[in-house]
Amino acid sequence: MIHFLTTCRFGKWWGCIPLLLVSFFLSAQSSTRPEQVRIRYAKGFSVRYAGTYKIVHILSPFGKSTDTARYLLIPRGKPRPKGFAGYEVVETPVRSLVAMSSMHIGLLGFLGAEDVLTGLGNLKYVSSPKVIARIEAGKVKEVGKDQTLNEELVVAMHPDLVMAVGTPNARLDRYETLRRAGIPVLVNSEWVETTPLARAEWVKLVAVLLNRETLVNQQFAKVEAEYNRLAALTRAVKTRPGVITGTAYKDSWFVPNGDSYMARFFKDAGASYPWAHTRSTGSLPLNFETVFPVGLKADVWLNVGLTDADTKKGVLGKDPRYAEFKAFKSGRMYNYSKRTNSRGSNDYWESGAVSPHRVLADLIRILHPELLPTHELYYYQQVK
CATH class of the missing domain: 3.40.50.1980 (Nitrogenase molybdenum iron protein domain)
Incomplete structure (x- = not known):
C-alpha cells in the first residue's frame, strides 16, 4: 500500500483513481471480514449477509426431497425488509434460547453464552457447571422429555428461539403451534454431518444468532488448525x-x-x-x-x-x-x-x-x- 501511494504521488493523479477505489474496496472488505462467518465444512446450513440482515438456510438431510427452512435474521428493532416471503424472522442477538438437546449446550459453551439458555428438553443430562448452576437457580426450565414438548410452557416463556433436534420424523410443521405464537424454531441436524469439523462448525450458526462472529472465527480457527495438525500425524x-x-x-x-x-x-x-x-x-x-x-x-x-x-x-x-x-x-x-x-x-x-x-x-x-x-x-x- 505504501509503495502504491508513493508511485501515485509522483505520477499522474487521475491515473491513480481506479487503483485507489480498488484499494479502498479491499480494505473495507478486510475490515468487515472478522464480523462474518465463512462455512467451509458443514453442509447442513448456509449463511449469507445482506447489509445489516443475515440469511440462513437449514437443509434437512432426511427423506427423498430436501426440506429447506429459511430464516431472515434482523437486528432487534429493525423493520422487516421486502422480498423475503416464506422466511421466518429471528431478531438478533438472540437473548433467550430453548434447546431440546443437551448437546446444544456445548455450542453455547464454546461462545461463553450459557446465560442465553432459558429452557431445556430434559434437565437431567447436563454436564456444564454453568448450566447446572442456572438450573439450580431456577433460570432454566424443563420443557419436555423424550423428544416431547410442552408447548403451553414454551409459549408462556416466549423465548427468542427454540433449537430442535433434526430427526427423520421431525418435520418442520410439527412446530406450527409455536410459530403461530411468534416463536421461531430452528432445527439442528449437526449429527448427520460427515466430518468432525463439519459437525463442530454448527457453532458458527449459533454465533450468527448471537452476533458473535468475531469470537467464533477466532476460536474455531484454533480448533481447525489443531485438528488438521493431529490428523496429519x-x-x-x-x-x-x-x-x-x-x-x-x-x-x-x-x-x-x-x-x-x-x-x-x-x-x-x-x-x-x-x-x-x-x-x-x-x-x-x-x-x-x-x-x-x-x-x-x-x-x-x-x-x-x-x-x-x-x-x-x-x-x-x-x-x-x-x-x-x-x-x-x-x-x-x-x-x-x-x-x-x-x-x-x-x-x-x-x-x-x-x-x-x-x-x-x-x-x-x-x-x-x-x-x-x-x-x-x-x-x-x-x-x-
Whole structure:
C-alpha cells in the first residue's frame, strides 16, 4: 500500500483513481471480514449477509426431497425488509434460547453464552457447571422429555428461539403451534454431518444468532488448525489397528456408517474401520451375528457403552460372548466416559461436539500411543 501511494504521488493523479477505489474496496472488505462467518465444512446450513440482515438456510438431510427452512435474521428493532416471503424472522442477538438437546449446550459453551439458555428438553443430562448452576437457580426450565414438548410452557416463556433436534420424523410443521405464537424454531441436524469439523462448525450458526462472529472465527480457527495438525500425524502410519465400536442393544448393534463423522474420526486417528465403505451418514443397524466375527479380530474396542459398561464385569453382564473379543482379552477397550459427573451426564456429548481436536487426540493416543506419548486422555478412559 505504501509503495502504491508513493508511485501515485509522483505520477499522474487521475491515473491513480481506479487503483485507489480498488484499494479502498479491499480494505473495507478486510475490515468487515472478522464480523462474518465463512462455512467451509458443514453442509447442513448456509449463511449469507445482506447489509445489516443475515440469511440462513437449514437443509434437512432426511427423506427423498430436501426440506429447506429459511430464516431472515434482523437486528432487534429493525423493520422487516421486502422480498423475503416464506422466511421466518429471528431478531438478533438472540437473548433467550430453548434447546431440546443437551448437546446444544456445548455450542453455547464454546461462545461463553450459557446465560442465553432459558429452557431445556430434559434437565437431567447436563454436564456444564454453568448450566447446572442456572438450573439450580431456577433460570432454566424443563420443557419436555423424550423428544416431547410442552408447548403451553414454551409459549408462556416466549423465548427468542427454540433449537430442535433434526430427526427423520421431525418435520418442520410439527412446530406450527409455536410459530403461530411468534416463536421461531430452528432445527439442528449437526449429527448427520460427515466430518468432525463439519459437525463442530454448527457453532458458527449459533454465533450468527448471537452476533458473535468475531469470537467464533477466532476460536474455531484454533480448533481447525489443531485438528488438521493431529490428523496429519497418522497419514504415514504403517499399520492401522482394526477397531470395533459400540455394543449390541436388544436385537440391534448400531455402528457408524462410512460417511458419518465418527467414521472420519477413525480414519483420521489412523484406524482400520470395517464399515468405512458404507455410503451413508448416521448409524448402520446390524445384528449381533454380523458384528461378532469382526469383534473376534478387532485390535481395539472403542465407545464400548454407557456407564454400566465401564468395567469388564459390566460388559460381560450384557453378554458373556464379549469375553471372546480380541480387544477384551488384551484390555484394549476404551469408553468416552471419563468426564461423567455425579448426575450421570457426560461432557463428551456437550463440549466434545465442538472440541473434535480433543477427541481426535484421545483416539490417536489409544491407537498410536507413540505419536502422542505425553497426551493424557481427556474424554476416554480404559475399561478395566
